[in-house]
Amino acid sequence: MASTLHDVAKAAGVSIKTVSNVIHAHPHISAPTRERVEAAIEALQYRPNRAARSLRSGRSDLIALIVPSLRNPYFAELADDVMRAARSHGYSVLIDQFDMTGEGELSALRGANRYGVDGILHCVVSLGTQDAALLDELAMPVVLLGERIFHSTHDHVSMRNVEGATAATEHLIAGGCRRILAFGAHPGEAAGTAGLRLRGYETALNEAGIHLDEKLVVPVDRWHRIDGADAMRSVLDSGVQFDGIVAFNDSLALGALRVLRESGLRVPDDVALIGFDDLDETRYSQPALSTIDPDRSAIAAAAVELLLRRVRGDVDDAPAEILIDCALVSRESSVTTQ
Incomplete structure (x- = not known):
């Protein structure tokens, strides 16, 4: 019994x-x-007994986390952090993912609304400010993660993308790099992750008095290892000269690292490399990858706390916008031992 x-x-x-x-x-x-x-x-x-407790309280003690793809290691590790944070409050997490389209994103949100969850954590990718009103149709607490929607009626937790990319670029400049690739740009994007990280890269160059060479800004549509590898091959084939790479996420950096080594280029002696996200695997690459730590655990903890405060009705004030600080993690890929 x-x-x-x-x-x-x-x-x-x-x-x-x-x-x-x-x-x-x-x-x-x-x-x-x-x-x-x-x-x-x-x-x-x-x-x-979750079912009995739900009937008594009117709550399920279940929240949803909606991410673009668990094949992206960043979102897989974020999901782990969210589950740990939720568990500390006695909550479980339902995880769903969507394809990289606005309709797919909205479909995932509407689906979560039907699962009987108490609230939703949503990693915004393709929605914009013009879509903010659609989130009000969900009729439950929603906390947004990421950069796409600002000044909506929902709480929003993000990392300091501009400051992080600025620190990454300054790190390579301090090491002597002058022709640094911005690896992972999305042309025309301003408010998204790629746009913000490009702004940080440009800020560091400007403060160092280094001219921005558009040939060093490398567009990469998707941010997986294979995309980083393919983009790196294209850069090498183009003959563009560079001595450093600020990759806009760690997966891109790891893909580029493989191709650089296959091509006989030494990292960091010939090319210094830094990523962004501090994935667990970056500690074990060869060489170990320098990166920017966005403090995923703090992002998860803040987002879960905000959501549960809304679920419990503890707050009735204006939506919060929280920016979590980043930290530079210097490893072998950007620091020469000579």
């Missing part, structure tokens, strides 16, 4: 209310009490 809340309370020597507070991660529980309750939960293999 399955253990009950009463069984856990009896085993831990506390009230049922205290057990409930521990399960829901209420902050005002002493560490010894929390540990005793958690030990009893584990020993008794207690599992909350």
Whole structure:
């Protein structure tokens, strides 16, 4: 027979209310009490009856995370961080992904609305400010992640893309690079991730008094390893001279790194390279990849906290826009040992 809340309370020597507070991660529980309750939960293999709790509270304790593609390592690692953050509040996460079109994105959002979740975390890719009103149709709390929609009626959490790309470019300049590729541009984009990172690259060049050579701005439509490899081959075939690369994400950088080494170019001796996102695998590439750490765990924690505050009705103020700080991570790909 399955253990009950009463069984856990009896085993831990506390009230049922205290057990409930521990399960829901209420902050005002002493560490010894929390540990005793958690030990009893584990020993008794207690599992909350989600359906019954949903009927009582009117909430499912389930949120949705909608991402473009889990094949992109950044979103896979972000999903892990979101699940960890949600679990600390007693919530589970339903994950869905969409194809890279506006209609596909809207379809995923409408689908999440039908799954009985309490709220949605949505990584915006193709929607723009003109689509912001459509999110109001969902009739549930929504927190936006990414750069595409600003000043909407929903909370928004993003990273400091401009500052991060500026720091990455300054890092290569400080190492002696003067002809640096901006690797991963999306021509004509201003508000999206690529547009913001290009702005940071341009800012660093301007402050260093380095002329912006448009031939060094490399468009790459999708940001997977294969796209980085293909784009790097095209750059090498074009004969453009360069001594550094600011890749707009780590996957592009890892694809470019493979091609550079195949071509006999030494990293960082011939070409210094830095990515963006601090994926786990960047620590194990050869050489280890320098990158910008966007602090995914802080992004996830802030987004989940904002969403659950809206779910609980704890706030009724204007939408928040939160920018999470980035940090430069210098590794072997940009620092020569000579």
